[in-house]
Amino acid sequence: xxxxxxxxxxxxxxxxxxxxxxxxxxxxxxxxxxxxxxxxxxxxxxxxxxxxxxxxxxxxxxxxxxxxxxxxxxxxxxxxxxxxxxxxxxxxxxxxxxxxxxxxxxxxxxxxxxxxxxxxxxxxxxxxxxxxxxx
Numbered sequence: 001x002x003x004x005x006x007x008x009x010x011x012x013x014x015x016x017x018x019x020x021x022x023x024x025x026x027x028x029x030x031x032x033x034x035x036x037x038x039x040x041x042x043x044x045x046x047x048x049x050x051x052x053x054x055x056x057x058x059x060x061x062x063x064x065x066x067x068x069x070x071x072x073x074x075x076x077x078x079x080x081x082x083x084x085x086x087x088x089x090x091x092x093x094x095x096x097x098x099x100x101x102x103x104x105x106x107x108x109x110x111x112x113x114x115x116x117x118x119x120x121x122x123x124x125x126x127x128x129x130x131x132x133x134x135x
Contacts, residue, residue, distance in 0.1 A: 013066050013129050020121030021059060027111030027118065028052045034111075051103040055118065058096035062122055065089040066129055097122055 031048055068086035101119050 009070055009129065009133055010067065012132060013063065013070075013125070016125035016128055017059070017063055017122075020118045020125060023114050023118035023121055024052070024055055024059065027114035030111040030114065047103040047106055051100050051115070054096060054100035054103075055115070058093060058100050059118075059122065061089055061093040061096055062126065065093045066126060070129075070133060 031052070065086050068084050068089060072084040072086060097119060101115055
C-alpha cells in the first residue's frame, strides 16, 4: 500500500474533527451574542476575536497535519514515516492550538469553557486517530 492508510481513517478524522469545530462555532456564536448584548471593553474584544480566527486556522492546520502524517505512512504497525509536511506542521499546529486559547482565557470570555472543550476535542481527536492508525 506504499505507506498509505485506508480511506476509512481519513473519513474518521473528518468525523472526529466535527466535534471540536462544533465547540468552536458555539463559542463564537455565544461571544457574538454577548458582544451585541452588552458593551465590553475594547481590549477584551481585541483579545477574543483574533483568538477565534487563530483557533479556526489552528484547527485547519491540525487536520492538515493529521492527513499529511497518515499519507506519509504514519502509524502503520510501527513503520517509519517518511519526511513530509507533517514534520513542520506538528509543532506549528500545537503551538497555534494552545496560543489561540490563551487570549480567550485572558479576555474573560463567556465562551471560555467552550473554547476549552474545543482544545480538548482537538487533542482527543488526534489521540483517537493515532490509536486507530496504529491498529
